Amino acid sequence: MTTSAAQRRERARAEYNAFLAVCPSHQLLARVSDKWVTLILSALGSGGDCAGEPGAMRYSELSRLLAGVSQKMLTQTLRSLERDGLVTRTVTPTVPVTVTYALTDLGLSLQHTMRALKSWAETNMDDVFDNRATYDERVG
Amino acid sequence: MTTSAAQRRERARAEYNAFLAVCPSHQLLARVSDKWVTLILSALGSGGDCAGEPGAMRYSELSRLLAGVSQKMLTQTLRSLERDGLVTRTVTPTVPVTVTYALTDLGLSLQHTMRALKSWAETNMDDVFDNRATYDERVG
DNA sequence: GTGCCTGCTTCCCGTTGGAGAGTAGCTCGC
């Protein structure tokens, strides 16, 4: 029987665990490398517009700003960010209940790091789109 | 009839488009904020282990190193990275055909930016895990 | 020939994420 495939798979899994053991930060890296995490932190870190100051935002504000996100994902992502200690959730029992989200110091430091990524995206956007157009021409 | 919900949805969509018009880089940011993109670039940028030098890697090498990725996703992600001009794909017609992937200058600049994110993850990993444990205790 | 190697591609299916409706708790209008 051709056990080589299964054996290789086993070995691959073992190596994967070893990889995680050597680089456990990759777990957190994978967690943080999420579309909505990035965009929500970007929104919380830049205020209402794209160039503002960090500040608390309401749930509905975030929902309106990142209209591409579903309410489910917004709630889910905010919960996980709260769990990771990156944002704080504050409920104010006003007339209609008001929930505000703000970055913690930890979240702020991550957002600060992500700002570099964002500015990379802004800087190299045109290059990437050019490359895409060229690639599509060559292939399609 | 309660058209307010539909109207608000329409308005939200319009605002979303406006948001993308104001911050088109967010599209690229969302594209780049992908688990496998981050990990593949991290792998290509750090060589075989976690602290090496950038260099070309073979398909099978990447597959073995990031054993958590399926072949499908690896191929797919590498293709899109190639399309975006972040990596180059080189086929060498050796005995069994050899395909190597390497970062372009653009990919290298992104990887350099991501290195900050990776070091953030390494630095604050413990804090995040502590926060998670605390949160889970409070809730569960 | 048969088998095996690498680098994909294809098929099946479970999980994830989106759309839209529904809910709790409150206040306001009538």
Next chain:
DNA sequence: GCGAGCTACTCTCCAACGGGAAGCAGGCAC
């Protein structure tokens, strides 16, 4: 009192994305 409306979710579908395993091209080894 009763319905309407507001905010911040929560629930229920369903389509689409991603993982696992198997298949495939094509060149060499035996």
